[in-house]
Amino acid sequence: MAAILESLLGSCANKLQNIISDEAILILGVEEELAEVLRRVELIRCCIYDAEKWRTKELAVNNWLGQLRDVIYDVDEILDVARCKGSKLLLDNPSSSSRSASYKGLSVSSCFCNIGSRHDVAVRIKSLNKRIEKISKDTTFLTFSSSTQPTGNGPTSKVIRSSNLVEPNLVGKEIIHSSKKLVDLALAHKGNKSYKLAIVGTGGVGKTTLAQKIFNDKKIKGSFKLQAWICVSQDYNQVTVLKEVLRNIGVYHEQGETIAELQRKLAETVEGKSFFLVLDDVWHPNVWADLLRTPFHTTNSGVILVTTRDDQIAMRIGIQHTHQVDLMSAEVGWELLWKSMNIAEEKEVHNLRNTGMEIVDKCGRLPLAIKVTASALASKDLTENEWRKFLGKYSGSHGMLSDEIEGALYLSYDELPHRLKQCFLYCALYTEDSIIYRGVVTKLWIAEGFIMEQQGQLLEDTAEGYYYELIHRNLLQPDNTIFNQAQCRTHDLLRQLACKLSQDECFIGDVETLRGENMSKLRRLSVVSKKDKLVLTSMDNMVVKVRTFLAFYGPWKIEDAFFKRFLLLRVLALNYSIVRNIPDSIAKLIHLRLLDLGHTGISHLPESIGSLKNLQVLSLINCDALHSLPSGMTQLCNLRCLRLTGTKVNKVPKGIGKLNLL
Incomplete structure (x- = not known):
């Protein structure tokens, strides 16, 4: 948790520094109170690295970190409220742009409004200061020492963007030999009805990299009429897999088509043609046996290449040849390390070879861990001292993560700017x-x-x-x-790392399985549900602190009470759900920045949407039933992106052109 808090504290400090001199804050006259918040945040920030060393050993440290996390999020929210109230006063009194002028020339009613707004915000900031002071005087905090660790505020490195097809950074003779062998096997059996190959190995060992090299081989491209690459994953969706195959071969599919209809369309498309299909990251044999085998039976000839961690999966699919990918040798791992750092020749780092070999071993000789570690090392000086310091950090990460592989990935995360x-x-x-x-x-x-x-x-x-x-x-x-x-995409090992680091505040899955006390701690939800209606856990007398609510794919109906409970939302994505109405109570979501209603059945938006002064992005893509926009949208002063692609809107409110950020 301390790793996440370090980035939260850094972000919070930057926001405080930027907002203290903002006109919206000056007119409220709360800059001194916010300056005190900033001072205390910076004090705690100096010791947060030391907290990380103790967090797995002491329950008290975990509790202290939890309190700190809550108060930092509350600071972020009060900054929003202060900016909103101050901005409203500035709009009502455009001549009052500084504290010294905040009461001069205002009407009596405006003065009372100013006093009321300032009092409300000042009381909340004062309460936050007391909470932060209590946290900083806690005996747990007093045991930590200040750290001179970099806080990650430096600029990120400039990245060259390329539109070219870039082949993965391949090293060693093994992968070249393996690629040639498997390409030759595929071509030798291209006349078969469905010849099946498998690449098997542990996660991060390079299965996908090898499969990509084969898929991109010119001989393969020239020998098969149709080619498709499909990422299957552990919890795959049958409709999504079929649509992805069709998309790969340039076939359009209709919304709402059934599995049988998609299978029939695929069978008609591939009939009599040669086919090369890659099924990457297969966890269940059913994806071939029950879903794809029947439509591909109509092909004239075809080769199916499967990557999987489990050789039993390969056997159940009926693989005719299995290629096992083993861990890299130390020599090849060392070559991958320095090449991934964009070093031209080994002689530039030959003096670091022994330390580099130790780093490769700490990475478990897994290509993914080595490449990620190389990216972190690239910002270090090419000296024995710097690399030894980096290697020494492994001892600090063992207590937090389950093994050395995740430890290597964690160090690369730890090197990131906040x-x-x-x-x-x-x-x-x-x-x-x-x-x-x-x-x-x-x-x-x-x-x-x-x-x-x-x-x-x-x-x-x-x-x-x-x-x-x-x-x-x-x-x-x-x-x-x-x-x-x-x-x-995110590699599954890196995704597991991200999930582990953020587990205290993020949840991905069926929200109906959450208990009330767990919901109260969460800040971000990604809903995965196959039910017709989304039913949230009982939240009576519970403050919901969720900032992001993602429901990328439905179908769901969502109860109106949702908009009265999730009052701190900044992101609300309900795209691809069957939501038809947005209630007036959406006006209560004053923190909302992004609202995605794309591919939903909504027919109108409420006028109250104009109250969402912080809204920056409104996506209404492919909302077929929506034909007009409410006049309240002209009040969305921070709107910078309005997406209407595929939506048959024939009426827009007068004055929408005055939204300067669009």
């Missing part, structure tokens, strides 16, 4: 093997407040820089067949 830490952990909300779209995830990061404003640069551009930085550090895996790497 802004990137939050962005990486947020990706844990995506289900296994989900596609992460750059344009979507960057907007989610902005809505959560992870993206800090930089002079002369749009927030969206800064967020894209973070996205490419995570790719550069091998923490996100891009789809290099997509222009500018606009889609990516």
Whole structure:
């Protein structure tokens, strides 16, 4: 938890520094109270690294960290409230742009309004200061020592973006030999009805990398009429898999088509043609036996390449040849380490060879862990002292994570600037093997407040820089067949790490399984449910602190009471659900930054939507029943993105053109 809190504290301190001189704060006259909050946050921030060493050993430390997390989130929320109230006063009294002028020339009613707003905000800030003071005087805190560890405020490195198809960083003779052998096998059996190959090995060992090299081989491309690459994952959806196969071969599918209809369409498309199909990350044999075998029976010839961790899965699919991928040798692992650091020749780091070998062993000789570690080492000086210091950190990470592999990945996370830490952990909300779209995830990061404003640069551009930085550090895996790497995934080992680090405040799954006390601690929910109606756990007399609520795929109906309970939401994504109505009570969600209602059945939006002064993104993609927008939308002064693709809106309110950020 301390690792997450370090990034929260850093983000909170930056926001406080930026907002104290804001006109909306000056007119309220609470800058001194906020300056005191900043001073105390900075004090605690100096000792948070020491807390990490103790957190697995002392229950008291965990409790203390939990209290600190809650108060930092509350600081973030009061900053929102203060900015909103101050901005309203500025709109009512445009001549009052500083504290000295805040009462001058105002009407009596305006003065009382100002006093009332200031009192409300000041009381809440004073209460927060008392809570922070209590936390800083706790005996647990007094046992920590100040740290000179870097706080990750430095700029992220500039990443070169490329639209070219980039082959993975391959090293060693083994992968070249293995690739040639499997390509030759595929070509030798291309006349078979369905010849099946499998690449088997533990997670992160390089199965997908080898499969990509085979899939991209020119001989394969030239020998098969149709090719498709499908990420299956542990909890796959049959309809999604069939649609993805059809998309890969350029076939359009209709909304609402059944499994049988999709299978029939696939069978008609591949009939009489040759086919090369990759099923990556298979956990269940049914994906072939029950779903794809029948439609592919119509092919003239075909080769199916499966990657899996379990050789029993391969046997049950009926694999004719299995290729086992073993751990890298220490020599090849060392080669991968320095090449992944963009070092041209080994002689540049030959003096670090022995230490490098130790690092490779700590990574379990897994390619994924080695590449991620290399990205972290790339920012270090090429000296024995620096590498030894990095290696020494492993002893500090063992207590937190289950084995050395996760320890290696954790160190690379630990080296991230605090802004990137939050962005990486947020990706844990995506289900296994989900596609992460750059344009979507960057907007989610902005809505959560992870993206800090930089002079002369749009927030969206800064967020894209973070996205490419995570790719550069091998923490996100891009789809290099997509222009500018606009889609990516999180490797399951890295996703497990992100889930473990954020488990105190994030939940992915069926929310109906949550107990009330667990719900009260959560900040982010990603709903996975196959039920017709989303029924939330009983929340009587419970404060819900959730900031992000993602329900990417339905169908669900959501009770109106939802909008009265989740009052701290910044992100609400109900896309692909069968929600038809948005109640007036949505006006209570004053913190909301992003509202995604794409692919839903809504026919109108309430006028009260104009109360969402912080709303930045409104997505209404493919809302077929929506034909007009309410006049209240002209009040959305911070709206910077309105998405209407595929929506038949024929009436927009007068004055919408005055929204300057659109």
